[in-house]
Amino acid sequence: MTGGDMQEPLLTVRDLVVEFPMRRGTLRALDQVSFDIAPGEVLGMVGESGAGKSLTGASIIGLLEPPGRIAGGEIRLRGERIDNLPPEAMRRIRGRRIGMVFQDPLTSLNPLYTVAQQLIQTIRTHMDVSEAEARKRAVALLDRVGIPAAARRIDDYPHHFSGGMRQRVVIALALCAEPELVIADEPTTALDVSVQAQIIDVLKEICAERGASVMLITHDMGVIAETADRVAVLYAGRVAEIGPVRDVIQHARHPYTRGLMGAIPTLEQTSDRLVQIPGAMPRLNAIPKGCAFNPRCEQVFERCYSERPSLRQAAPNHQVACWLTEEGSA
Amino acid sequence: MSEPLVQVDGLTRRFDISKPWLNRVLERQSRQFLTANADVSFSIKKGETFALVGESGSGKSTIAKMIVGLLAPSAGHIRFDGQEMDFASGADMRALRRRFQMIFQDPFASLNPRWRVRDIVAEPIVTFGLLQGSEITREVDRLLEVVGLSATDAAKFPHEFSGGQRQRIAIARALSSKPEFIVCDEPTSALDVSVQAQILNLMRDLQDEFGLTYLLISHDLSVVRHMANCIGVLYLGRLVEVADAKRLFLEPQHPYTRMLLDAVPDLALSGRRRKPVLGEIPNPIDPPSGCAFHPRCPMAADICTAETPLPRVTPTGQAACHFAGQVGEVA
Ligand SMILES: Nc1ncnc2c1ncn2[C@@H]1O[C@H](COP(=O)(O)OP(=O)(O)OP(=O)(O)O)[C@@H](O)[C@H]1O
Numbered sequence: 001m002t003g004g005d006m007q008e009p010l011l012t013v014r015d016l017v018v019e020f021p022m023r024r025g026t027l028r029a030l031d032q033v034s035f036d037i038a039p040g041e042v043l044g045m046v047g048e049s050g051a052g053k054s055l056t057g058a059s060i061i062g063l064l065e066p067p068g069r070i071a072g073g074e075i076r077l078r079g080e081r082i083d084n085l086p087p088e089a090m091r092r093i094r095g096r097r098i099g100m101v102f103q104d105p106l107t108s109l110n111p112l113y114t115v116a117q118q119l120i121q122t123i124r125t126h127m128d129v130s131e132a133e134a135r136k137r138a139v140a141l142l143d144r145v146g147i148p149a150a151a152r153r154i155d156d157y158p159h160h161f162s163g164g165m166r167q168r169v170v171i172a173l174a175l176c177a178e179p180e181l182v183i184a185d186e187p188t189t190a191l192d193v194s195v196q197a198q199i200i201d202v203l204k205e206i207c208a209e210r211g212a213s214v215m216l217i218t219h220d221m222g223v224i225a226e227t228a229d230r231v232a233v234l235y236a237g238r239v240a241e242i243g244p245v246r247d248v249i250q251h252a253r254h255p256y257t258r259g260l261m262g263a264i265p266t267l268e269q270t271s272d273r274l275v276q277i278p279g280a281m282p283r284l285n286a287i288p289k290g291c292a293f294n295p296r297c298e299q300v301f302e303r304c305y306s307e308r309p310s311l312r313q314a315a316p317n318h319q320v321a322c323w324l325t326e327e328g329s330a
Numbered sequence: 331m332s333e334p335l336v337q338v339d340g341l342t343r344r345f346d347i348s349k350p351w352l353n354r355v356l357e358r359q360s361r362q363f364l365t366a367n368a369d370v371s372f373s374i375k376k377g378e379t380f381a382l383v384g385e386s387g388s389g390k391s392t393i394a395k396m397i398v399g400l401l402a403p404s405a406g407h408i409r410f411d412g413q414e415m416d417f418a419s420g421a422d423m424r425a426l427r428r429r430f431q432m433i434f435q436d437p438f439a440s441l442n443p444r445w446r447v448r449d450i451v452a453e454p455i456v457t458f459g460l461l462q463g464s465e466i467t468r469e470v471d472r473l474l475e476v477v478g479l480s481a482t483d484a485a486k487f488p489h490e491f492s493g494g495q496r497q498r499i500a501i502a503r504a505l506s507s508k509p510e511f512i513v514c515d516e517p518t519s520a521l522d523v524s525v526q527a528q529i530l531n532l533m534r535d536l537q538d539e540f541g542l543t544y545l546l547i548s549h550d551l552s553v554v555r556h557m558a559n560c561i562g563v564l565y566l567g568r569l570v571e572v573a574d575a576k577r578l579f580l581e582p583q584h585p586y587t588r589m590l591l592d593a594v595p596d597l598a599l600s601g602r603r604r605k606p607v608l609g610e611i612p613n614p615i616d617p618p619s620g621c622a623f624h625p626r627c628p629m630a631a632d633i634c635t636a637e638t639p640l641p642r643v644t645p646t647g648q649a650a651c652h653f654a655g656q657v658g659e660v661a
Pocket residue numbers: 020027029047048049050051052053054055056065066067068219284
């Protein structure tokens with residue numbers, strides 16, 4: 001499924017700006033980030049450490065940690081603004097309409113309660129069902145995410161489960177109130193390769209079954225390639241490129257995306273050297289004027305130093321923030 | 331060119347994880363041991379890269395620590411350039427010690443935050459008394475340039491650098507005693523792919539230039555594929571397969587190797603389908619009987635629960651499976 005233009009998006013993020021007021025001036029961590037997620041769509045979000053992936057997720061679910069604040073733009077869920085809701089209203093959306101899966105399953109699970117207690121409580125907070133009915137749903141869901149002997153294991157505490165099993169429990173917890181959107185921030189980074197594949201499969205299948213959309217944050221392009229419909233590439237708090245996965249992977253247009261793709265060793269490749277992007281992503285207090293990628297870009301030219309490129313349509317559904325795109329292939 | 335520089339033979343390490351004596355008596359428990367490595371043997375040729383892969387807890391770091399002398403083996407031998415390594419005999423080891431170095435996963439933890447880069451890089455030179463006075467400064471400046479930093483960085487502290495730059499400092503430090511052999515334990519796992527590419531390219535350049543031999547530890551099969559000449563696959567502390575790097579990916583001989591390969595996401599969008607992996611790693615304190623892989627193995631037969639398979643020669647190297655060499659036909 002792709003983000004067709006006729007369908008009303010489930011989530012719309014427009015020109016999102018997130019800032020951290022600091023003693024020595026304001027740090028702008030996200031700068032005019034814009035994207036949509038269609039109903040049932042999986043949007044992957046990639047980028048180097050510090051690019052702003054987690055901040056984007058935290059902004060959507062209203063969990064930006066102070067002093068971080070949304071300083072501009074808007075976020076809409078089915079057309080309604082959710083970036084300026086009072087905390088109580090946002091709490092009702094979290095868990096109920098937007099579920100969350102984080103990298104470390106232990107941050108989402110309370111070690112003092114059994115898995116059953118946590119699932120049942122979450123279900124009953126958001127849905128009007130009896131204790132017995134909630135338990136039945138919880139067992140069914142645990143079974144669905146692949147916990148063997150779910151009816152018995154449900155009364156165990158989180159530390160009785162292995163890392164992979166815990167992450168399955170977290171997925172069950174994120175999905176138990178049947179949210180429309182699941183934000184998964186590095187859901188498999190702490191897990192072994194063999195278990196990663198299982199977790200991604202479960203997440204993807206269940207969301208597909210329930211028609212839930214997913215925003216999948218990861219720095220693993222391989223996971224994105226297999227899971228996402230579209231992918232957004234973040235660089236220094238800005239969207240560099242966004243488009244259908246296949247287009248972005250096979251025909252990356254932004255010089256940064258191209259570098260990133262070449263830098264990844266693959267099982268299929270045979271060349272001796274990896275493509276190398278010189279330098280490192282700038283710190284927030286030293287983002288260059290114009291295009292933020294200009295010190296590392298091999299194709300840089302005058303305009304890149306003075307004017308910032310905004311996202312432009314390069315192909316159907318495929319947008320790129322690079323001056324070359326506008327002047328070349330657009 | 332191709333005689334082995336490092337030879338590991340029957341390397342075994344057990345950890346005593348028993349509760350304190352009084353608890354054991356009161357709770358009527360016996361001593362408990364965790365076997366982190368059992369009977370691991372392999373050799374690394376001069377100028378080549380041998381990689382160890384395996385899931386978390388499979389015993390990769392424990393092998394690395396034994397080889398560089400940070401941990402004593404419970405059994406087995408390590409030979410370096412034909413000489414038996416016996417870390418108990420301090421004097422003999424000193425000469426050998428400067429010939430190998432180690433780089434760790436976490437460039438944040440492995441660099442002393444209170445030292446300047448100059449002193450960090452110079453430490454092995456000073457420890458082994460290799461150079462004196464201004465020669466040390468000159469050598470540090472040179473090494474920083476070799477790894478893509480600059481001499482002006484010598485006066486800075488580690489926190490002033492990014493993760494990738496810190497790993498370069500760690501590499502400069504490792505190179506400073508002019509080692510022949512470097513053990514790299516997850517050298518890029520904490521880094522972004524773009525920075526990982528810089529470090530992997532640097533490691534290869536240094537290998538070409540100085541004829542270095544590497545033991546590379548990684549859980550990332552794509553990294554290993556890119557770097558290694560020969561690969562060892564660990565499962566619950568045992569080497570289940572050793573093979574020529576290129577052929578391992580084309581013709582995996584052990585069912586576990588095949589399972590790991592199938593779990594790697596397909597970045598090339600070639601349509602290769604990942605197969606769902608069965609189960610998770612068992613508890614190492616109480617590993618399954620016979621072949622420890624049998625609860626997850628699609629080919630397991632009766633013999634697998636009863637007998638531990640010994641390594642057998644395969645067309646690509648060796649594999650410890652009762653059915654090694656037949657994987658293709660049976661699966
Ligand atoms: N509390 C804070 N104060 C100041 N800066 C912050 C704070 N939290 C985050 N940042 C900065 O915001 C930027 C984006 O951070 P974010 O956590 O979104 O990155 P990320 O893309 O998720 O990276 P990673 O892959 O490492 O998780 C970073 O440069 C980070 O240093």
